[in-house]
Amino acid sequence: MISSLQFLLPLAAFGAVAVPAHAAQTAIEARGELARRIELVRDRMLHGDVPRFSDDFILADIALRPDYPRRFAEYSGDVSGRVIGAYAMMPSPQTDAHLKELARAALQFQKGDGRFGSAALEFTPEKVGQDHMALLWGNGRLLVGLLEYNSAQPEPDALKASQRLGDFLLKVYDGCANPQVAERVKDFGAGGMICFTQLIEGLVMLSQATHDHKYIDGAERILPWIQKDRGKQHTHGYLSTLRGVVMLYEATKDAKHLAMVEELYAGLVNSPDYTIYGGVMEYFGGKGDRSEGCSEADFLRLSLQLWRVTGKTDYLENAERNLLNEFYGNQFATGDFGHHWITSAGISPCLGSGRAWWCCTMHGLRAFRDVLDSVVTAKDGLVRINLFEDAVWSDKANSLAIAWNTASGSSPQLSVTVEKAAAEGARLTVRKPAWASVVSVNAAGANATAKEEGGYLFIDRALHAGERVDVSFTCQPRLVKRDGVPLVFDQLAKEPVQAALFYGPWLLGVDEVDNSPYFNEPIAGNRVTLPREFVSDGAAGLRAVPCAHVKCSYVHDGFPGTQSLTLRPVSERSAHEPASFAVWLNYTADK
Secondary structure, three states: OOOEEEEOOOOOOOOOOOOOOOOOOOEEEEEHHHHHHHHHHHHHHHHOOOOOOOHHHHHHHHHOOOOOOOOOOOOOOHHHHHHHHHHHHOOOHHHHHHHHHHHHHHHOOEOOOOOEOOOOOOOOOOOOOHHHHHHHHHHHHHHHHHHHHHHHOOOHHHHHHHHHHHHHHHHOHHHHOOHHHHHHOOOOHHHOOHHHHOHHHHHHHHHHHHOOOHHHHHHHHHHHHOOOOOOOOEHHHHHHHHHHHHHHHHHHOOHHHHHHHHHHHHHHHOOOOOOOOOOOOOEOOOOOOEOOHHHHHHHHHHHHHHHHHHOOHHHHHHHHHHHHHHHHHHOOOOOOOEOOEEOOOEEEOOOOOOEOOOOHHHHHHHHHHHHHHHHEEEEOOEEEEOOOOOEEEEOOOOEEEEEEEOOOOOOOEEEEEEEEOOOOOEEEEEEOOOOEEEEEEEEOOEEOOEEEEOOEEEEOOOEOOOOEEEEEEEEOEEEEEOOOOEEOHHHOOOOOEEEEEEEOOEEEEEEOOOOHHHHOOOOOOOEEEEOOOOOOOOOOOOOOOHHHOEEEEEEOOOOOOEEEEEEEEHHHHHHOOOOOEEOOEEEEEOO
16 A cells, blocks of 8 residues: 555546647646545556456446456446546556556447447337447446546547547437436436436537537437436436536536526525435435445535636535535445445445446545646736645646645644745745634744635745645534534534534544444434533544544433543545444523
8 A cells, every 4th residue: 555646647627628738738747645545446447356347247238248247338438448548647657558468459349330349239218228228328437538548548439439439429309308318217227317327528529629519419418318307317417418518607607507507506505405414315305325435426526616717615525525425425345336235324235235337436536626626726927825735746837745634633733844945935835624613834944924816815925945834623513413404513502403413524433343332222312412522532544634633522312321422524435344323412501
């Protein structure tokens, strides 16, 4: 396991839209927790076993070999496209050499009409059904993967194959854009109309890569078939569709496209479909009771996309909440992403492992590209620290070492050291997060004036090589009731109130691994007493956030006596095999 990872890619538009030739080159080297999590999932894909990501395994959904059956092969291109795309966008010495071989091997399975998968499926309104939608879904993911590969390692054959595939997808429009078809597949879940609407992403990318506007036109023709009423749709397909529409806005600058996504996004985060963890379930509308790693990755990526195109920090705050709670908490100790049961109390292991090797693991790795591209951004000589992660970032003029300290004390701290700066110095601004009650800035050993504007703190002078900025964040406990109403600490009394507890950006709860007696039946009436002052247990460990550990006590619903308890961030559950984690607790205050 390594503790730092380097990524030398242009800061591209999300979804690997082609980067203009004049775009500034940047590099980021992930360190600490971020690097460890990236390496964890990459190591799973490269060296993990059962199932092993061999070439036969990866390409099974387009090779369609009867002697090599694999689950979800009918989603032709789903696994193969995701692996190719993830390896392309998250490069490493181990994957770069093999990526070209893998992509070229995939191209040999393209059919004469441009599709991948079964050539027997006829796309007419009378015949389109679940198998057709499955093929469209997989072909859409493969189109994205091939274009991401082409953006990272320009490959004429891959681009030509993408054009042939894009032309096939344009031809099936009349067979799918039909009320009869929409009605027929409405209850097919992951095989519904979202398989058709998610094609917007790949078509926009293809238009950008080829400069052929017909693919943009094709993407816009799909827009009316987006089911804006979430209903009980599959969340991964729905959110992938919205990501594509944001990309369509970036390509066309048509304000109505962005307005539609912003409206649908606002409706989602203000609905019961938006969970306390900062994400969504596998399906909308209460259909099913488990999460899905792909959907969490999509919500994270969509939030970052909307922040990048609008500059609204609310989207960035939502992305951070998802990243540190839902996304990190979804990752397994093996590195996989996948499914967890969402219960009335919190999270429990799925029947079986829940590790979704067929989609979520690769989609999780791909999402880290968007995170890396968002930690630091620069424009017009101003460098912005947006997400608080350990990293070294540089562009042509500046180089910064960022250290995010959550190891001790009751508040996290950020240190930014200027390793290189232009002659006039580096201009720096740091996000002031909504979860911090007080943010103090110290530059070069002295208090610096930091003007607050638009959710950021602007350091009042340029910084030169060797200078350091230290930022301290004072956190306060924040309680949220099930109806979303916030509850301040002073409102707690002897009578318990059921709520979820945040400390800084972290959602806290009870982990069965280190507090197993808490989960002895019956637990519905367990009462947790919060201290007046939060004290960390200081315990370090794999993927631990010690500054957010809270020592408290509880009274069990089934037996007398006061027991000790440590509340921990939900992200820490990925340090061990799946276990129950309770976030909805009955809180009282230590008066």
